[in-house]
Amino acid sequence: MPRYARVLVDDSAGKAFDYELPEAVAAVLQPGARVRVPVRTRTALATVIELLEETDVPGVKLISEVVSAEPILSPLLLKLGAWISDYYCCSLEAAMKAVLPNVIRKAEVGHQTRLFARLAREVEEEELEKLRKKAPLQAGVIDHLTEAAQPVSVTELAEKCDASHAVVQALVKKGLIVTEAARVERDPFGDESFVHAAPLAMNPEQTAVFEHVRRAIDHPPDAAPKPLLLHGVTGSGKTEIYLQAIQLVLERGQTAIMLVPEISLTPQTVERFKSRFAATRHEVAVLHSHLSEGERHDEWHKIRDGRARIVIGARSAIFAPCANLGLIVVDEEHENTYKQEETPRYHGRDIAVLRASMEKCAILLGSATPSLESFHNAQTGKYELLRLIARVDDKKMPFIRIIDLRMESKKHGAILSERLITAINDRLTKKEQTILFLNRRGFSTSLICEKCGHVCECPNCSVALTFHRAAARMVCHICGYQAVAPQKCPECRDPGIKYTGTGTEKVEDSVSRLFPKAVIKRLDADVMQRREAFRETLTAFRTGKIDILVGTQMIAKGLHFPNVTLVGIINADLGLHLPDFRAGERTFQLLTQVAGRAGRGDVEGEVFVQSFTPFSPSIQHARHHDFDGFWEQEIEFRRQWDYPPFTHLVLIIVRSAHQQRGSFSAETLHRRLKEELPPGVTLSEPAPAPLEKSHGSYRFHLMMRTRSIVRLSRHLRAVLDKLTFPEDVFVTVDVDAYQLL
Structure with a gap:
């Protein structure tokens, strides 16, 4: 029986610590559970990542409290977090923050309860008439509850019947109604109703593709099927294939994740899915960053409890706690919004492929314009390529x-x-x-003086300010800085300042x-x-x-x-x-x-x-x-210059508020990386970033390319762990970088 637990303390800079297990939970505690542990003079929340029978750490303290003995993270999601930390060269804590939403980590956010009222018994007409004469508000509550024929929230009674708390309590004392607290889901779509939409008939081309998807879903349970890349022209009916594939998975008692590239696409996708699955009462959960904390909390628990078997969301939805996953769909898989631009800088599509491999479930990547990386994987046999070359109902391409x-x-x-x-x-x-x-965005992309050539620029970034006429302000679209639009040139005071772009x-x-x-x-x-x-x-x-x-x-x-x-x-x-x-x-x-x-x-x-x-x-x-013509030309350019998909590209960004300090730190890092550089790695000289200044910091780039990313990530981490940078110098590592500005 394990006697110790290795835990990852929240906000601990990625360090894991060993603690002794209380005897009462030693037999039931599992990796992925949440606990509270003593840290110096305080207690902190932590995640159990491993159970141990022995530890060589002296003076091990006892776990203070078990928040959840059952794992809040499955072993697979723990493994996924560890992989992200290793591959994307970030701390384990940063990886786990991506896997486990902050609202779930915080103990103070819980389920919402609301007080409901229902009839305690049938109210006779004679009794109701007396109420109407003496207490019309109470009679109105009885009428409303009778008509509703189900419990109604006390808040709704106050709105619809003008019934105060005293009115409700009076009816409770008379024994006419009963109040009770019940858990209420915070639904991102509120009371919005969705009209049921039946499955559409698929044309022969869609049917042929769907058969490939069906075979992937029906794969032997001991091996992961090959990822499917669906290259279908716009309007070819890819979404109908997604819907019917998910229906197939649900009929088998499994769950499904549907990723969309942007939050803006989520409402339309949710509408189509809820309309399709409303009749079968399969609940759809939504996960994205624009949800309130309460909504995200409830949606996450709805998935974990198995009440929602379809998950729709942006890149972070790939970490949804789905059990018995049968299918992952990544729509518009080429979109760079699947790439997170802050630590951990993971790519949602690539994590989806990895999770499908770990779960041994089918994965379908769809796009009218596949990324060169995915199409290259299809050409080399890593993925299976499926095509839809015509629009549905023989509609012509524009x-x-x-x-x-x-x-x-x-x-x-x-x-x-x-x-x-x-x-x-x-x-x-x-x-x-x-x-x-x-x-x-905006009205004019820059303001320039025709007399002296002065351009109104952001003081924090190396970009011109954009003029927004409705707000009468100049705005930086990088950092958000705003200023009043000048009537004269700030430099030479000439009134001939011109709006361009x-x-x-x-x-x-x-x-x-x-x-x-x-x-x-x-x-x-x-x-x-x-x-x-x-x-x-x-x-x-x-x-x-x-x-x-x-x-x-x-x-x-x-x-x-x-x-x-x-x-x-x-x-x-x-x-x-x-x-x-x-x-x-x-x-x-x-x-x-x-x-x-x-x-x-x-x-x-x-x-x-x-x-x-x-x-x-x-x-x-x-x-x-x-697409094929573009692919042939572009892939030849990538091959010639050894760019992805033929190599992995790692971008190291050094930033500082002081230009010279940032430049010196980049040169120092370059010199240390060059020592004992792993074979097959190309390292560029440090240089100012194309967008040299952003959010008040000067930025310098070092670019590395390799075919063995794991070896390079370990070398990078070893070098960075040994180096100490000035307090105002920050270094970030972007593995498989998508933004080079």
Whole structure:
């Protein structure tokens, strides 16, 4: 029998400590349980990660309290956390914080209870008439409870019947009603009802793909099936395959996780899933960072208790405590939002593949534009490739036209080209809808003085401030710094300061002036501050109340609007010329995804792509919906320069408020890493980051590439553990980095 427990104390900088087990729980305590342990002069919450029969630590203290003898983390999730720590070169505590949500770690957050009232007995009509005369409020409560025919919360009685606490207590004393406390789930979707939607008939192409998925779900229990990569063009019916595959898993008594790349896509996905599974009473749980603490607490426990067998959410939902997992679906698997940009810098898609392997369950990765890493895995046999090459119901792919802005700007320099304006007019006449896409918020992207050349820049970051006209302020989209927009140049006081560049706010303004009778709405982070704003806008657009929707990448993927027949991409070049080897891939993916919003109904769609570099391979391949052509060209570039997927890329960021101190620390780290560098590792010289200053800190990059990431991670950790940096110098390690700015 184990006598000791190795625990990971919350906020302990990743250090594990040994404690003695109380005799009363020694036989039942399991790894993954939560305990309270003495730490110096206080007690702290901790997670049991291992049980021991012996320990060589002197003076071991006794565990103070067992918060939960049953494991709150399964052995598999503990193993997953340890793997993240090792692979992504971070502390075990940081990894466990990702696996176990903070709201579950905190002991003070619990289940919500509410007081309910119900009839204690049937109230005779004569008795009720007396109440109506002497105590009408009490009679109103009786009427409401009789009509409801089920317990009603005391809060609702106060709202509907104007019944105070005294009114309720009076009825309790008379023996007419009974009150009792009951646990109430904090539902992110409240009282919203979902109309049942039956499964759709699948075409032969979908049916063939579904058979492959069925075989993966039916695999022998002693081995993990090969991951499936579903490459399906936009509108080809990938979601229906996800839904029917999950239904199959539920019929077998198993659970499923559905990952979506962004929180903004979650409401529409949840609506489709709840509508589909409402009749079968399979509960759907939602996990993402925009939930309140109480909602996240209840959703997590709903999953752990087995009441919810379908989990939908962003990347963190991959750590949902599902038992008997049968299927993981990663929708839009190419999206870089699956990559966490703070420690631990894990990739949700890759963790999903690993968890599926550990759980020995099926995993389905879907995208119209697969990442080069996933497609390379399919080409080399690590994944099984499935294809949907046609849209459902034989709908045609949208026709894409390229507008050369070099020619348009010589004509009139307007935001919208003449051909795009004509096309929008045509759609308005036909009562069809239009989406205009620009991946830049604000009104003007910079303010520049024509006389002295001064540009209004953020004092904390190496970027120009963006002018937001509605707020009359300049805003930094990196750190959030704000300032009042100047009337004169801050440098030379000349009044001729000029607003340059275009954001979604300016597009909305321009389109409103061009089409004054059209209903136009903007969908970006600036106007989506309210929690329900995104869902309300999409609902209005779906029901035809909006003619033209202007937005950023929020509207670029995953949304299905049959009446959208025109998509205009205002400037396709914005992300194309960044100093990042993935810039071409991202541009191709974004253009293809945005274009895919058009022509999903009965009318063929049309897409206008405005660009100053119309002959870019990314734009031309997107124009022809030619993923294979883009893949062949891009993979050759990656092979030639030894970039992923042929190597693992590790980005080390050194940042400091003092430029010289940060530079010196980066050079010192580079020198130490170079000593005893593992074979097959390429180490770049330290250099200022493309975005040199961010949030008040100067940033320096060291880039490493290798084919053996585990060996490199261990070498990195050994070097970093031995080095001591100044207090204001911070070093982060990003394994398989996606953002190089």
